[in-house]
Amino acid sequence: MENKVPREARAHGDASFPLCVYHVVLTPGPTQQIVNYHWHEETEFVLVTRGAVNIQVGTDSYIVHRGQGILINREEVHAFTEADSEESECYAVVFDLALLLSSSSYDRLQHQYLRPIIQEDWFFPTYIKGETTVDIAILSHLQEIVRVFPDCAAFEMTIKGHMLLIMAVLLESNQMVFYKIVDTVKSSNMARMKLALDYIGKHYQEKIRLKDLAEQLAVSEGHMSRLFKQMTQKTIIEFINDLRVNEAAKLLQSTDKSVVEISNEVGFEDPSYFNRVFRMIKKCSPSQFRRLFEPKKMSS
Template identity: 30%
Template sequence: MNLQEYVKLHENKKHGNYLLPIKLYQMKVPDYFTDINIHWHEELEIVLITRGKCTFHIDLKPYTVTEGDFLILNPYVLHSCSQYKQEEYEADTFVLNLSMLDTNHDSCSIKFINSIADNKVIFPFVIRPDTPGYSLLKEYFLKSKNAYAGKQKGFELELKAYLYLFLHTLFTNIPVETPDPVNVDDVVTDKIKIILRYIKDNYTEQLTVKDMAEQLNFSEYHFMRFFKKYLGVTCIEYINNYRLDIAAKKLCMTNHSIMEVALETGFNNISYFNKLFKEKFKLTPKEFRVSVTTNIN
């Protein structure tokens, strides 16, 4: 896959801003969603599970994580998250562009920061409490979180200091891998990124198996087997889930009618939309909107 295709596949969501390209997210599931669809972005993502248990799929492989576990997700890594057997879970997540730690090509940048940004080194995706250096990782993560949340004078310096210490602890305690430059899994990953981008760009339209298969030069039969094998769900299930997540956001953030939301997210049958929505969120669209509005107020 060439650079232009990679740029087109970037997650659109902006994490932080130009001056401080980092964002802290605090997830509570299943408050308003039960899973995060498979995606990738150019930022480094650091996740700490603070309660419960969930399943991450990282580069198409499942990892069950529980309270206290860290996840280290390099830039460009495909990942998704879902509940584990309907269990509730909570997590704190930093998503940061490594440019905020770049120091104009000194040895720190060249040996460490750029090696992560360019995927020349990969840390274990999951770091558990019995891993050497874990206590320091957790200490620096929590101090980074407090600095970010408190935003006291000079917090930017404090935040960067603790992030550097976090990465120093990773490099000095955790074995790293050097990716194989020729990897069959990369071919599969590239094809998945192509089809996920196609769905993202066209979810409001009628999507057919034939059209999606053509994006990969597959037969319809091979495409359906490929999608199910590597994403764990059928393409129809994935598309419906993607559309429902966007519909839920529209119900929260707009005053569009339920019919309008359904049509805007690719559902031409309101009864079918209501049925799928209730199956996923355990509430009708109307009940969901009332629930969210009540909690905000």
Template identity: 30%
Template structure:
């Protein structure tokens, strides 16, 4: 499928696909003719390495925004709200490695778990946010990220063992002086903002199949409707209805891929009252009509 649909439907809201190997590698790209969202604000309980393979993009973690260029990586602790945006006129390609740090623990707790893995899980000794590949230890991390990507792409026999090994090889870096940070105690004001945002987004995800108005969302976080809309736009770069519709489109795309049901039924199931409005919103988000998207998805799955 084309770049645009790959970009817009990419999502990490769902849990990891496998409990037996709790790690997922996803790739995305954008031609970026204009600035737009590559991944809407979201979070997940797992940790993540986000790596830019080509170009440059704008990355957001909680309330912080910064540029990430090719060859650079971002580390996310579980539960952190994050998003990615294209930069006008700059094409990019990126990869996310989402994993549960518990996969690095063992049945019999040892010194490694006590001194490195547990502090990583607790955010007391975690990886720096932005790894630019300048220092030798940063270059090591980028090297291991590339090896994980290669192993995942090859899917050779026991490739999972190789990936897990590369994650383990990153751990000694945390033990070196100046190569780790403590993010276990966030600023109260920032934490309050993120809790409010999460509360609203969770409400959208639970009730997206019905009509949701801004006033309802504002009441959840005890704000006036105007104050809430300004707050939400400042945090997500979208209005509440734009964000909600993007989530509905994502859910519709999943249904289009996995069923042969009528387009109008799918539109109604994800919260759109009018099929024509659904088609217009879906086309704007993905570059395809729902019918074209379904055909392209079927063609891709059959390759």
């Protein structure tokens, strides 16, 4: 059984340059990507390029408009959904903070500025609205990172330079958060949510009952439902269906398995129900979706 634990373990870039830039399309339709609650050990900077994106970070939610950004600290749970706009797209720059270190020596830059960030003595501010000169500078550097990756000559040097300049701007303007006030209730809820997401990721191909999920968290079924809706803005079944449809879409693109086989593999017991849910999320049937991506599949 494949484990789709929302704590990502995949590599972003490689050991020599641990950074990757992802184009995320959230506009409803066949090409819409589902980015449910997940977390990873890398830092993530997000730049919205079309319309608006609803970005959840921890227990907070932000409607981020074109030209604005979000800075996500490592291990922070986050999710992206479309906002109330016709278009909804962004770029996510996911990177290991080790990218910023010198490879040959421990210099002043590392000791005085980067070490506190990497050791999580300092945290990044979250919402970059573009309303101040500091915000504008950060967003300008993010735009350049997105522009040069991965085809421009020496893009690695350009990106590392812009990343260091972002750090310098944040530090010079005292925008780094030197400590985070811990809300014990929110912290407890987030820990429970991670357990719930972990359980769903491991068992999404099986029948998941509310009772089983509540038992994992040692809470009542009612509390489990309310907590999940509050934290993810989705019901448990909506979240599971999103995950299953996302996995089904990958299989439709990458395999020749029948729609019924894929339906069963991702956890739908009834192929008719799978078709209805898939159409509701992707705005087309599974067969139409497969035909849409057939040229890409044949050329790969």
